[in-house]
Amino acid sequence: MFDLKDQGKPSTPGFSQIILLDERGNIVCSNDVLFDSSTLLNQSIFSYFPLLESVYKNLNILKNKKEVTLKRVETSFKDLPGFYDFTIRFTEFNGQVFLLWNIDDLTDLYSLFQKHQQSKNEIELSIENLKFLQDGAFEDYLEDKNKLLAILNTENFNYANQIQHALNYNQNAIEGFDFLITNLFKLDEDNQEHNALQDAIESFAEIIVELENLSAILKKKKTPAKSKNNIEKVFFEAIEKIESQHSKNLNVGMDLNIDVFSHSIDQPQFLTKLFETLIVNSYSDHFSSKIDLNIVAKSSKQISILVKKTFNLDQTNGLSPENIQLLSMEIYLRCSLLKELVKFYGGEIENPEGGSEHFSILINLPLQTNLGSSITDNS
Amino acid sequence: MISKKVILTGSFGVGKTSLFNQFIYSRFSDKYLTTIGVKVNKKTIEVNGREISLLVWDIAGEVSQDKVPTSYFLGASGIIYVFDLTRPSTYKNLEEDINYLKDMVKGGIIKVVGNKEDLVTEEQLEEVKKEISMPWDITTSAKTGKNVESLFQQLGAELLD
Numbered sequence: 393m394f395d396l397k398d399q400g401k402p403s404t405p406g407f408s409q410i411i412l413l414d415e416r417g418n419i420v421c422s423n424d425v426l427f428d429s430s431t432l433l434n435q436s437i438f439s440y441f442p443l444l445e446s447v448y449k450n451l452n453i454l455k456n457k458k459e460v461t462l463k464r465v466e467t468s469f470k471d472l473p474g475f476y477d478f479t480i481r482f483t484e485f486n487g488q489v490f491l492l493w494n495i496d497d498l499t500d501l502y503s504l505f506q507k508h509q510q511s512k513n514e515i516e517l518s519i520e521n522l523k524f525l526q527d528g529a530f531e532d533y534l535e536d537k538n539k540l541l542a543i544l545n546t547e548n549f550n551y552a553n554q555i556q557h558a559l560n561y562n563q564n565a566i567e568g569f570d571f572l573i574t575n576l577f578k579l580d581e582d583n584q585e586h587n588a589l590q591d592a593i594e595s596f597a598e599i600i601v602e603l604e605n606l607s608a609i610l611k612k613k614k615t616p617a618k619s620k621n622n623i624e625k626v627f628f629e630a631i632e633k634i635e636s637q638h639s640k641n642l643n644v645g646m647d648l649n650i651d652v653f654s655h656s657i658d659q660p661q662f663l664t665k666l667f668e669t670l671i672v673n674s675y676s677d678h679f680s681s682k683i684d685l686n687i688v689a690k691s692s693k694q695i696s697i698l699v700k701k702t703f704n705l706d707q708t709n710g711l712s713p714e715n716i717q718l719l720s721m722e723i724y725l726r727c728s729l730l731k732e733l734v735k736f737y738g739g740e741i742e743n744p745e746g747g748s749e750h751f752s753i754l755i756n757l758p759l760q761t762n763l764g765s766s767i768t769d770n771s
Numbered sequence: 772m773i774s775k776k777v778i779l780t781g782s783f784g785v786g787k788t789s790l791f792n793q794f795i796y797s798r799f800s801d802k803y804l805t806t807i808g809v810k811v812n813k814k815t816i817e818v819n820g821r822e823i824s825l826l827v828w829d830i831a832g833e834v835s836q837d838k839v840p841t842s843y844f845l846g847a848s849g850i851i852y853v854f855d856l857t858r859p860s861t862y863k864n865l866e867e868d869i870n871y872l873k874d875m876v877k878g879g880i881i882k883v884v885g886n887k888e889d890l891v892t893e894e895q896l897e898e899v900k901k902e903i904s905m906p907w908d909i910t911t912s913a914k915t916g917k918n919v920e921s922l923f924q925q926l927g928a929e930l931l932d
């Protein structure tokens with residue numbers, strides 16, 4: 393059996409599982425992010441997922457379509473309760489037929505979506521049922537309910553955007569399949585991991601160089617507006633590069649909400665979110681177990697972020713020494729990225745506890761701001 | 772054994788999930804819970820001494836069928852179009868919807884079902900018949916179970932033909 397461990401990646405806000413099935417519906421390999429597939433070994437998965445059987449029955453159609461995506465799937469499989477998007481792709485290698493099945497867990501978002509859809513439908517039903525009301529009462533009722541529907545529609549739109557956002561991340565897994573399938577049969581696990589880490593390191597190193605260059609440029613610039621634009625531009629480019637790495641299915645621990653960039657860089661919420669994200673991204677690798685952040689406003693011009701990381705070294709067992717070294721380099725470079733960004737804001741990293749995994753960051757806010765209650769304990 | 776994909780479709784709140792649950796699990800709940808995507812389950816039935824496995828897709832209701840994701844129709848052999856006998860809004864586009872579905876599943880069997888029979892009187896049922904531009908195939912009640920098995924038996928028989 394091939395090992396897909398570490399090929400899956402944490403996505404925003406859920407997780408994805410990748411499963412490779414043979415032509416009889418038996419599992420060839422899986423990264424087991426969402427459920428333990430070993431309990432289903434030597435059994436056709438079709439008996440647990442009739443949907444797959446249904447799709448598989450139409451393999452010839454699927455061959456032409458290449459892939460089919462089914463959104464908001466509810467399964468009856470006990471280990472997979474919730475809402476998932478399934479992407480099923482037909483593939484052939486050395487004359488052998490495979491189904492690549494990607495499961496994106498979007499339970500949280502879709503549960504909210506369901507609640508809103510339920511409210512909408514119930515209102516529509518109540519409108520239909522109350523049409524017999526007389527003397528303008530129905531019109532008044534309708535007006536009230538239509539206002540409520542308009543609000544719900546807006547919220548649904550927002551959920552739809554969030555879901556799309558999450559899917560943009562989750563799509564990475566299925567896109568990574570091409571890479572996976574092409575290389576699965578010719579590369580051993582170490583080579584794959586080595587390449588992925590090497591790629592990530594190069595990317596992060598590029599970002600840091602760019603940030604350092606920008607620091608130098610900014611020192612010579614005196615126009616705040618231009619500086620601000622430059623900062624935003626570089627952040628966008630840096631984040632794009634990180635996302636690009638992420639989209640190659642390289643497990644670099646990203647958990648970034650790009651929406652923060654739609655807000656002004658001057659807003660404290662923006663900074664809080666940005667640093668919260670960067671810290672988690674910088675110090676979170678796919679072997680770490682937990683990152684706790686405690687963000688507090690020290691004054692109207694300064695925020696403090698206390699960072700605690702708990703390691704679980706057991707999970708690095710099985711990695712080759714070379715890959716452990718590469719992993720360490722990757723984490724080091726990501727930490728460097730964080731330090732550069734703190735420097736951008738004239739902040740500093742304090743280390744009162746003396747341990748590298750337990751430190752605090754002081755960040756000076758760029759303009760006069762009115763820190764609200766939104767910046768409190770965020771651990 | 773032959774297995775066929777069957778889709779339950781129609782407007783929201785017409786009782787598709789209730790029909791699905793009644794057919795698959797022989798159970799009914801009065802509580803309305805919106806389906807937002809798709810649920811699939813399988814049941815094997817015997818029709819005239821032959822077995823057929825029905826892979827039933829219960830999908831989210833849409834006021835207009837052209838809003839149903841086309842991927843759901845992939846490889847479907849049968850469609851059960853459900854409307855609510857108590858809600859004119861669920862059958863006002865019946866002809867349009869059926870024509871659309873015929874295009875989506877060429878050569879497939881389409882059964883038109885008037886559900887919630889337990890909520891209408893004979894007279895009301897006659898009124899509905901006058902209102903609808905085309906005849907429907909069967910009247911069901913997911914609550915009492917009336918005609919639910921018959922619906923799938925009829926469909927199974929036509930799929931085996």
